[in-house]
Amino acid sequence: MAVQLKSETSPLVTIVLLFAVTSVTMLVMYLGIPGTGFHGLRAGVHFDLEAGFEDARFMDNRIKCESAEALREVQNALVAIKSDYPIERVTVKLENYASGYKFAVRYVTYYAQRLNLGGEGKFFRRGAQVGDAELDREVKAKDDELDKAIRGALEKYFKAKGAQ
DSSP states (O other): OOOOOOOOOOHHHHHHHHHHHHHHHHHHHHHOOTTSSOOOSSOEEEEEEEEEEEEEEESOTTSOOOHHHHHHHHHHHHHHHOTTOOGGGOEEEEEEETTEEEEEEEEEEEEEEEEOSSSSSOSEEEESOOSOHHHHHHHHHHHHHHHHHHHHHHHHHHHHTTOO
């Protein structure tokens, strides 16, 4: 039984394949993958960060408020700002206290990301503040718009229920 050797692959083909794989990998790492949550390493403002806050509304605690009704108001307000807002990821929880209602809201908001090669701190920053004044300002403006809409919807809901 004789072993038959195939012809050797040209070194040029090997180099071209290595370059192609490296190039595609670098492009994916920098640009991300469209249609997924991976935005690559490039700086920018993106959507889809879980956020939330808790606050209270001082009012007559005998007024009956339901979390589901408040949630619908908040969802409508968010859709008015961003028509494709993922309202299924919004939650509103109301708790009745002696002095009024405490509410906890969870929602999806904007975030910034950037590569931090020359600065102090983390190599890759992602969140509400990344150390770039322009990105931080843009994220804050967009998040404040969502926050204002949520608080406005809750205030409208409480007033509709009879709160002063």
